[in-house]
Amino acid sequence: MSTAYKGKPAEVRALNTFIRLMRGSESMSQHMKKCTATYGLTSSQFAILEALHHLRPPSQADLGRKISRSQADISTILDNLERKTFIDRNRGVVDRRTVTVTLSDTGKKLIKQSFPDHLNKLVRAFKVLKAWEQEELGRICKKLGQSLSDRN
Numbered sequence: 001m002s003t004a005y006k007g008k009p010a011e012v013r014a015l016n017t018f019i020r021l022m023r024g025s026e027s028m029s030q031h032m033k034k035c036t037a038t039y040g041l042t043s044s045q046f047a048i049l050e051a052l053h054h055l056r057p058p059s060q061a062d063l064g065r066k067i068s069r070s071q072a073d074i075s076t077i078l079d080n081l082e083r084k085t086f087i088d089r090n091r092g093v094v095d096r097r098t099v100t101v102t103l104s105d106t107g108k109k110l111i112k113q114s115f116p117d118h119l120n121k122l123v124r125a126f127k128v129l130k131a132w133e134q135e136e137l138g139r140i141c142k143k144l145g146q147s148l149s150d151r152n
Helices: 009-037 043-054 060-066 071-083 105-126 131-150
Strands: 087-091 099-103
Touching: 009 043, 009 105, 043 060, 043 071, 043 087, 043 099, 043 105, 060 071, 060 099, 071 087, 099 105
Parallel strands: none
Antiparallel strands: 087 099
16 A cells, blocks of 8 residues: 655655555564564564574673664563573673673573574565565665664
8 A cells, every 4th residue: 555645756755665664564573473472472582582592692782782672671671581581691790881691591492492483484474575585675674774873
């Protein structure tokens, strides 16, 4: 569905693109929320476990940047993951302000069991796009995201 707005061509094009981007993103988000809920996790909690599984132990601030969440959001998400015993947080010895986050044994087990299923659902969701379309979509999203980050 396109916009009913009758403005300049650049305005209509930008608005239509935005609407399609947001609808597609929301549809994908809802689809993947159902997936992560089967593991007893929110999408953000799963994103943290997945990042910890594939990256060196990052700081709490690094995790926030990695999954595009504010420091306050990350603290809440990590509190909940720690309560569920999926992660451990350790204060830095040299700089006590730095908090390193690692997967606990329980967290490692959960992500190792759930990640293949999660990835399979992503592959199936994107199967509607040809390989080159997936690559192009990724390139365009990255370009848009970087251009907006550069403005801040």
